[in-house]
Amino acid sequence: MDITIHTACLPHDDPDAALAFYRDALGFEVRSDVGQGKSRRITVGPAGRPGPSILLTPPASDPGITEEERRTVTEMMAKGTYGWILLATRDLDALFEKVQAGDAEVVQEPTEQPFGVRDCAFRDPAGNLVRIQEIR
Secondary structure: OOOOOOEEEEEOOOHHHHHHHHHHHOOEEEEEEEOOHHHOEEEEEEOOOOOOEEEEEOOOOOOOOOHHHHHHHHHHHHHOOOOEEEEEEOOHHHHHHHHHHOOOEEEEEEEEOOOOOEEEEEEOOOOOEEEEEEOO
16 A cells, blocks of 8 residues: 655644744645634645645634534643644754744754754744654
8 A cells, every 4th residue: 555644734823823823933835725814724844845734724724613512622722732743854953943943942952862862943923733753
């Protein structure tokens, strides 16, 4: 069976702030941007490289979601416990400095982990945890 990862989804509650983080701080290209206002769905990915994308989508736009579920999702996003993603780079220090200069919330500076990887972590504007691992 031939199967690949096409798209991972992360919620956003401010499309312009999401673009500033993923496009400007991380350097991703915008592959699509549809919708209006806070209902925009934005697809981003590594510049110049086709492959997996991240779909930034309003968190509770599913018409089948209840008001209680919508509140739960919003509360989890505010705490940073709703969504997360693991990225990788060959130059962790340079990427860390670039993202940090963009005023992203630093969760963890580049650190050698006891389980054998070196990584760092940020929160995107919606509170999603973005871990970045160094490729060795």
